[in-house]
Amino acid sequence: MSGPQTPMAHRGTKLMRTWPLLTPVVFLLLVWSIVPLLMTLWFSFQRYNLVDPTITGFAGFDNYKFLLEDPAMLAAIFNEVVLVGSVLAITIVFGVAFAILFDQEFWGRSIARLFVIAPFFVMPTVSALIWKNLLMNPVSGVFAWITTKLGFGAIDWFTNYPMAGIVIIVAWQWIPFATLILLTAMQSLDREQMEAARMDAARGPQLLRFVIMPHLARPISILLMIETIFLLAIFAEIFITTSGGPGDATTTLTYLIYLRALVNFDVGGASAGGVLAIILANIMAFFLVRTIARNVNI
Amino acid sequence: MSTLEIKQLRKSYGSAEIIKGIDLKIEDREFVVFVGPSGCGKSTLLRMIAGLEEISGGELLIDGVRMNEITPDRRGLAMVFQSYALYPHMTVAGNMAFALRLAGVPKAEREQRVRVAAKTLQLEALLDRKPANLSGGQRQRVAIGRAIVRQPKAFLFDEPLSNLDAALRVQTRLEIAKLHRDLQATMIYVTHDQIEAMTLADRIVVFNAGRIEQVGTPLELYHNPANLFVAGFIGSPKMNLIGAVVRARTAQALELVLDGGSVVSVQPGDAAPGAKLTVGLRPEHIVVDPQGPISGHVEAVERLGNESIAYVSIGASLPLTVKLPPQSPVALGENLRLALNGHAVSLFGEDGHALGWTRPQAGG
């Protein structure tokens, strides 16, 4: 049969031609992401403890039940939300402020920019150590030295305000990223639009509310999503500074999974925790995306 | 509505002086067009008037009050930007009412004023749309509407038509002229397009490199350019500017030898024999005449339907541009003779300044 090919047939032949080339990559990626997920799911329904290999077999929802009935679990979810939420809020506020600041012309701007971006290049482990031992240490830390000089006495951050301490460290690491994203967004803001607003008598706060924030809404939403993904997995900072304590004051879901799997050797329980973390991340992402989509209707 | 006066206004960026001492007075309800080539400082001057650029030197007075230190919003001026600069997240109505909203004008009055402006500009059906859903011409009208709503002392336009296509440009030009008649407002309009300047202006200010070259009504500039720059800038096709030497001067005539050797005779102007001049001849003031004094060779012909433009080499460095009737039988490669048709001939001295103008002698 001759004549023009239908679009369907055309697509078919094209697929036939590209399929052999695409398959290996697609297959690899699929295996890469699906296999760990399926294994986690599988383990979460198994009795599986590394300390006692005799405990085996299908556990049903026991691992989940055990986790959800565990008060540490609820505390961990709460801590996770507090940590991620606070860091998001702080990085956005500082990111916007720095972006507006570094969008202005001033002497030494490029050096100042470099300093603001720098923390992003410090490894999480290293920055946690610096903050713990050099800055926040109640005996030898710089903060303690300053507050003592001023007559307030030293604050023992990781004993009295452990979560605040970790939030500060993580926020310090993520402000540069927020600044970078928002600064590029600021630089794409139409200068004439700012000038039009000036002629319309918009001053500082009004300029921020009516011109700058609407322009930044979209990059902020993207920032929230990216940061959430990374912040849910925060581990090194907690491990180094408080090890989840005192008590479970800084035990997040990620850290709880670590405790279950590698301290208690309860692979089944840890996997169940992992699945719950995935669900939690999806719920947070869903609400974030929805609230943002509602606010950003450009 | 108001007058606006500029005294010795200057602007420098670092060591580069962009505006080099400008004096100008703009009367109430006048439509003044700043025209000049790109980069000559027109926008900078307009932005200094608006208050968006600091004034480095000199004084700006609106209604006799010094404005140098007054913030843009208190000068009572409204600006229409080249990129329109609409607020993308606000509706058309929101854009137009924004200044009033910030000024604390009650909602009812705000809406009333937006409605009136929208009616003038035929934007009523679009009031709830966002700028992203408007065409270029509609955005342009919203930008103008935003200015109208503020009821400013004067309107400032910075190349408002340059982002529109050719057909829309002509239409919007007419609308702006009508708006000026209807609003009876003082308007300052910046453009690099001399046709916009000629069609819109009560008075044109020709700029070049941060200085005013000439101020005058469109026809004054056309008929009586003050210098070579204005002569070359105003008019389309451009005025022919040909080097010449004065051969003889009598009580009745001045004999000029044009570059290339043709001799034309004009009524006596202010030039001594032997003086080197530049002669300005408008393309529309040259005719084909077998007895004419200028002989040339046709290098190119452009037939536009309503007229034909011939480029005739007369031995000077540039060919002579001649505007001919559409049916003119002039053909490429033809040798022909040209004469001046009795209209003004501009003479410029060696320094480029006009020596006044004169007329060709009867019979060439």
Ligand SMILES: Nc1ncnc2c1ncn2[C@@H]1O[C@H](COP(=O)(O)OP(=O)(O)O)[C@@H](O)[C@H]1O
């Ligand atoms: N912020 C600035 N810094 C330095 N030079 C500038 C600045 N703004 C404009 N200029 C210069 O001033 C000159 C005039 O610019 P402008 O007023 O925009 O010209 P135009 O007549 O085309 O509107 C240009 O040569 C431009 O390079």
Ligand SMILES: [Mg+2]
């Ligand atoms: Mg300009």
